Every structure is written in C-alpha cells, then in structure tokens.
Amino acid sequence: MSTLTIPDNTQENRQAARQLQTTMAAARVGFTWFGTRKTLTPEQKAEAADTFGAEGEFVSAGKKLLDTRNPRFKAVTAVRNQIGEYWRSISLPFPEPGLRLIQQERLDEFQEKMTGFKRELDAAVRDLDRHFDAMKSAARDRLGRLFNSNDYPSTLIGLFDVSWDFPSVQAPEYLRELNPALYREECQRVQARFEEAVRLAESAFVDELAKLVSHLTERLSGQEDGRPKVFRDSAVGNLRAFFDQFMQATLDGMLVDRPRRRIVRPSANGASHEPRD
Secondary structure: OOOOOOOHHHHHHHHHHHHHHHEEEEEEEEEEEOOOOEEHHHHHHHHHHOOOOOOHOOOEEEEEOOOOOOHHHHHHHHHHHHHHHHHOOOOOOOOOOEEEEEEEHHHHHHHHHHHHHHHHHHHHHHHHHOOOHHHHHHHHEEEEHHOOOHHHOOOOOOEEEEEOOOOOOOOOHOOOOHHHHHHHHHHHHHHEEEEHHHHHHHHHHHHHHHHHHHHHHHOOOOEEEEEEEOHHHHHHHHHHHHHHHHHHHHOOOOHHHHHHHHEEOOOOOOOOOOOOO
C-alpha cells in the first residue's frame, strides 16, 4: 500500500500560513464533566488485595459511581459527542493544546450552534438530575460496602457543562511600541505556528482521505462469504461529504488544493496518477 505524503514547500507554506492568519480565528471548547469513577481508599484496596494474597500498594482498583448505560446518562453523553463532531468538522488543528482554527466569517454561525448545543446539554442534565436519586439507590445496591454517599453531590446541575472562548494567538499589539524587537520575535513565533497549522491541516486531510480511499478499495475488491462485496452509493457520498467539509473549513479550499495537487499529479500524456513511495 502506497503512502501519501506532502512534500515541503517553504514559500507555499508561508503564503498559506499568512492566509490562515488573516482569515481564521482561534477558538477553544472545554467541558466540565462529573467523573463517574473513583479510586478505592487505601483500606479498600488493601482488603481487595488480601483476597488474592497481593500487596495493596501493587493493586489498582476503582468503583463506578453511576451506571453510564442509563439512557438519560447516555443522552447527556450524546450531546457532548455531537459538540465534538461539530467542532472538529468546522475547524482546523492548531499547534497549541485545546485550540483550533475557525473561519472568521463563520463565528456567528459557530456561536449560534454552540448556544443551541448548550441548551440541549442543560436540558439533558436536568432530566438526568430528576432521576439522580434513583441512580444513587441503584449504585448503593450494586456497590454494597463500597458505596459512600459522600462520593455523590446533592445535584448534577452545573456538573456537566460546555464553554467556549476565542483566545488571541497574535502578537500583542502593545509590544509594537513598548519593545519593537520583542514584537518582531513574537510575530515570527506566530508565523511559525501558523505554518505548523498548515502542515497539521494538510496531514489531517491526507490521513482522512487515505482512510476513505482504503475503504473504497476494500469494497471494490475481494469477496465476502463467496459473494462479491456490496458497494453502496453512500461510500462515494462519504468521500464527497469529506471534500465539501474540508473545503468549507478552509474558505476557498486552499488547503485542499495543495495536497490534492500532490496526490493526483498529471503525467506527460495528460493522465493522472497517484505518487508512489
């Protein structure tokens, strides 16, 4: 199987980085999430270890406070998953933990969508909280002597939440007058980060494309239970959706065109081919 790679082109990278820097904004999404697992106390671990003739300090053990298979808990988790999927679908990676890049022209859309998700999450948490006492009672039955009421809050309201903000990743303007040399250094550092963001975005594009192409190839070849494998239109639809999604996340498709020109290169006779190792 060939590996798709993107040769480095410093000038192109700088141009792409400048475009990202002027058209994208940094955004951060964070979650507050109640932990449903708790480590056993040293005494409890020692008791558990003694059952197997082991030493407590060499045993790791915990307990599950709530049944996460509960439909109401799963509803809360589902909203979080939807937020994560949406967040990744409209943004590009950035080389700073917790930050991703989003088009400036889509900030209003992002704000509206996230506000809607927060309302859905709050509603799901309120529904979960209405059944919290019953879930604690069930946990008491399951955990036996390991149950400790002090492990549980009085309410789940406020313990599942989502927040987002837009931190600046540009060089501080006040440095321009205060310390011009330091300002130039900061500008160079920011430029380097956006160049890395270009590489991260292109790598993400190529990796995901390779997975989709591999799936298409697998469906088009071989047999399953002695019969030809079924090839559905959804497979091609997924590929088109992927291109559309990435095009939208990068304004004019700049970061799609660059790797695409390297993945599918015209030959001398006008045909296209995939680069080989």
